[in-house]
Amino acid sequence: MSALLELRGVSRDFTLPRRGLAPSPLLRAVQDVSLAVQPGEVVGLVGESGSGKSTLGRLALRLLPPSAGTVSFAGEDLAALSTAALRARRRDMQMVFQDPFASLNPRRSIGGAIAEVLALHRLPHGTAEVTAALGRVGLEAGDAARRPRQFSGGQRQRIAIARALATQPRLLVADEPVSALDVSVQAGILALLQGLRAELGLAMLFISHDLGVVEAMADRIVVLYLGRVMESGPARQVFGQPRHPYTAALLAAAPGSRRARMTLSGEIPSPANPPSGCVFRTRCPFALPDCDAAVPLPRAVAPQHEKACIRDDLAL
Amino acid sequence: MSEALLRVEGLSVAFRGGAIQAVDGVDLALHAGETLAVVGESGSGKSVTALATLRLFAREDDVRTAGRILFQGEDLLGLPEAELRKRRGRDIGIIFQDPGASLNPVFNIGRQITEVLRRHKHLPRAEAEAEALRLLREVGISDPEGRLRSYPHQLSGGMRQRVMIAIALACGPRVLIADEPTTALDVTIQAQILGLLKALQAAHGMALLFITHDLELVGDIADRIAVMYAGQVVESGPAAEVLADPRHPYTRALLDCRPHRGADGEVHFAAIPGTPPRGVFPGGCRFAARCARRAAGCEQPQPLLTEGARAVRCCRA
Structure with a gap:
């Protein structure tokens, strides 16, 4: 089976404003990340601030071009596509953002917002199609004429999902889709996404800081830290038996965790000035002098399960 | 039980001259040295309760309050502003969710800490600076000498929250109110700040009023818990008991809606239909419209019924 989305050695730098006469500093948001999303698969991208998870989401859809590496969708290198061909491709890959208040035009009816997306992709965009899109997320035909402010936060996120799915994409990038919502409302959106996934065979890149x-x-x-992949693997294995010290610390820090406390000292370093060698070594309780020597490469610890850490002697 | 250090009695708060009800008849008691977590979603009135304790409202809010907030037997709601100003910071400290918004961007950290010490404790400049240095060390800031001259924008979110905690602790308050102190922070930094708050509380014997939307945090930090919904306390009791055996359907539903791995190895979660009411509340049980256990009788107003250390506002409990 070939991957639906494949990132190979993807990096992305941002140039920071220069100070004085020194050359402009580079912020290395994403460094040498490889990952694949199979058709119908949901890949969770986990990380704290500065981990590059949102940048990676935008790179996956070519909303941002990479500084190095390739991003392919259904076997096709997105960088090789013309602007028109890329626009046509976007029909298959859509995005939902964190803030449903910012991502909807307040002056446009929600039916209009959905019809607009369909029209852009030269798809039928009449009342029937808009009603079908709204129905998919549990809204009614009568809601089409209403404006975003007449809906609650959870309903607005449903509208954003309806709009993203209107073109029947094969891949949805969801960037913190429930983080702005009350906990009692979050579960409804998660259940909706699960249902849609089963119904539409949707693949997802699901980005969140919430484990x-x-x-x-x-x-x-896929666990990210300072722009690099620390660990990747089947969800059950990574959560049940983390192999990288950072993953273990992240799981232990989650509220209500029953894992043994493992409080990390220190701050998350700036991506503008990441540590040499393993980027996690400055906060790692298990760091050795060798961790400074080279960037650890991802290596297999079990089938489909990789970690980027030189130590094999840890009981996490 | 010993007399409470801080006692909230029948507190009601409404905005815009009464048009928007935020808090409606809340009773809370905070004892010396304990942590009480007030848990609720947005619009539940949890933060307004915290703000009312120190009357931290803007004039244009047009706030109407009723009830009493007793600190060591004295009603804070009735105090003249000048008297209350002496209590803020000295007897009762407060930290907020966004430490970036609470610090003044144009003054360095040292100045903001020494200002509190000079105003409330009337320390001379040199002593205030020495004390500021000691406070920064106590809240775990590395290179405290250098940080005294840093400006807020030069610090990370976690570091800024440590500075806010240092300012709140400057005068040795008996009560620390923490309004979502870790919500804006990354999870590994959140764990650090919670550990710090617990250590400081043990060292100083402070009472902590911890406001949060995150029921999962409560088990890590609180002795007792009060769950708020639509301006009212709907359940309260010892934290471990409430989490293990919630009696109000809302508390139960809040616990169930967070993803958790069940005995079958699968991840489960259950949504609560609808959204919380805000500002204007229904006459009967305020959760009834979203409640799976709704029955006849739920359209009546529900009193908070006490049984031992626990209290619940539900006729079906």
Whole structure:
């Protein structure tokens, strides 16, 4: 089976404003990341701030071009596509953002917002299609004429999902889709996404800082720290038996965790000035002098399960 | 039980001259040295309760309050502003969710800590600076000498929250109110700040009023818990008991809606239909419209019934 989405050695730098006469500093948001999403699969992207998870989501859809590496969709290198061909491709890959208040035009009816997306992709965009899109997320035909402000946060996120799915994409990138919502409303959106996934065979890149939410949604997990992949593998294995010290610390830090406390000292370093060698070594309780020597490469610890850590002697 | 250090009695708060009801008849008691977590979703009135304790409202809010907030037997709601100003910071400290918004961007950290010490404790400059240094060390800030001259924007979110905690602790308050102190922080930094708050509480014997939307955090930090919904306390009791055996359907539903791995190895979660009411509340049980156990009788107003250390506002409990 060939991957639906494949990132190979993808990096993305941002140039920061220069200070004085020194050359402009580079912020290395994403460094040498490889990952694949199979058709119908949900891959959870986990990380704290500065981990590059949102940048990676935008790279996956070529909303941002990579500084190095390739992003392919259904075997096709997105960089090789013309603007027109890329626009046509976007029909198959859509995105849902964190803030449903910012991602909907307040002056446009929600039916209009959905019809607009369909029209852009030269798809039928009449009342029947709009009603079908709204029905998919539990809204009614009568809601089409209403404006975003007449809906609650959870309903607005449903509208954003309806709009993203209107073109019947094969891949949905969901960037913190429930983080702005009350906990009692979050579960409804997660259940909706699960149902849609089963119904439409949708593949997802599901980005979140909330491990509980990712565990509920994802088949596979990719753990990011300072722009690099620390660990990746089947969700059950990564959550049940983490192999990288950072993953173990992240799981232990989650509220209500029953794992042994493992509080990390220190701050998350700036991606503008990441540590040499293993980027996690400055906060790692198990760091050795060798961790500074080279960037650890991902290596297999079990089938489909990789970690980027030189130590094999840890009981996590 | 010993007399409470801070006692909230029948607190009601409404905005815009009464048009928007935020808090409606809340009773809370906070004892010396304990942590009480007030848990609720947005619009539940949990933060307004915290703000009312120190009357931290803007004039244009047009706030109407009723009830009493007793600190060591004295009603804070009735105090003149000048008297209350002396209590803020000295007897009762407060930290907020967004430490970036609470710090003044144009003054360095040292100045913001020494200002509190000079105003409330009337320390001379040199002593205030020495004390500020000691406080920064106590909240775990590395290179405290250098940080005294840093400005807020030069610090990370976790570091800024440590500074806020140092300012709140400056005068040795008996009560620390923490309003979502870790919500804006990354999870590994959140764990650090919670550990710090617990250690400081043990060292100083402070009472902690911990406001949060996250029921999962409560088990890690609280002795007792009060769950708020639509301006009212709907359940309260010892944290471990409430989490293990919630009696109000809302508390139960809040626990169930977070993804958790069940005995079958699968991840389960259950949505609560609908959204919380805000500002204007229904006459009967305020959760009834979303409640799976709704029955006849739920359209009546529900009193908070006490049984031992626990209290619940539900006729079906």
